[in-house]
Amino acid sequence: MKSRIVYFANIVRRYRHAALLAFTGRIIMFIAGGIAIGLMSAWYMIEKGSPLTTTYSGSWHLWTQDGNVGADPYTLAHMSRGGRLPITSSSALYFTAITDSDGEELAADCDYILAGKPLDTDWWSLALYKHDGTSISNKSQRSSINSGTLLRENNGNYKINLARTVRPGNWIELAGGQQLVLMLRLYGIHATKDAQRSDSIEQNLPIIRRQDCH
Numbered sequence: 001m002k003s004r005i006v007y008f009a010n011i012v013r014r015y016r017h018a019a020l021l022a023f024t025g026r027i028i029m030f031i032a033g034g035i036a037i038g039l040m041s042a043w044y045m046i047e048k049g050s051p052l053t054t055t056y057s058g059s060w061h062l063w064t065q066d067g068n069v070g071a072d073p074y075t076l077a078h079m080s081r082g083g084r085l086p087i088t089s090s091s092a093l094y095f096t097a098i099t100d101s102d103g104e105e106l107a108a109d110c111d112y113i114l115a116g117k118p119l120d121t122d123w124w125s126l127a128l129y130k131h132d133g134t135s136i137s138n139k140s141q142r143s144s145i146n147s148g149t150l151l152r153e154n155n156g157n158y159k160i161n162l163a164r165t166v167r168p169g170n171w172i173e174l175a176g177g178q179q180l181v182l183m184l185r186l187y188g189i190h191a192t193k194d195a196q197r198s199d200s201i202e203q204n205l206p207i208i209r210r211q212d213c214h
Contacts, residue, residue: 057202059097060184093201095184098131100208106180108136110213111163114182116206118156122188123147126160126206128172131179138175145170160206164214182208 055062099105100112114126127144128136136143145160151169152158161167164174174180184205 057095057205059099059101059103059208060095060202060205061097062093062095093186093189095186095205097182097184097208098179100210102210104210106182106208107213108164108174108176108178108180111161111174111211113209113211114160114162114206115209116158116160117204119147119186119204120190120201121147121186122190124184124186126172127183127185128162128174129181129183130176131181133181136175136178136180138173140173143172145172163211 097106106112123146125144125146129143130136150158150160158170160170160172162172162174166173186201189201
């Protein structure tokens with residue numbers, strides 16, 4: 001009888017240990033899953049933003065509180081990650097694009113034409129970066145163009161070529177095979193603050209059309 005009692009007692013102990021281990025494993029998995037979801041959501045909010053922090057106009061992406069005092073933590077983290085110290089959005093706007101107008105990611109092995117209309121600002125520049133935020137290196141040693149040097153049509157419209165080989169008119173040379181980021185910086189916005197994201201700016205942003213890929 002005593003041996004049977006010991007036998008069943010051992011079974012009970014093993015069951016308790018197994019149940020405890022299973023419960024502990026579930027707790028660890030739950031905590032790890034929560035951490036992973038939290039990190040992924042934080043990355044997304046810093047990288048992509050949300051309707052509360054960003055707006056989209058075609059391919060162009062704008063962080064609405066960029067450079068503002070009291071900006072939300074995700075905007076501040078996004079600015080810090082990019083190594084930028086922008087001035088307030090009442091004086092300047094910073095638009096970025098990582099896709100063309102068809103939603104395809106910008107890549108250095110494809111040529112592009114940017115077709116734009118006059119922008120209601122004192123001055124603007126368009127710069128090309130690698131996906132990690134560093135400047136591209138090319139033989140022409142130029143990865144940007146600005147409103148002061150831009151060649152325009154009679155009506156003020158313009159086209160900018162992004163290509164690996166020389167193009168007539170406005171041209172920025174592409175090099176390498178990496179993904180690309182375009183940044184459009186606008187300074188001295190003529191429209192009032194409430195109208196900065198109105199037709200005077202957003203509907204005149206350049207359309208990005210992909211051409212041949214190599």
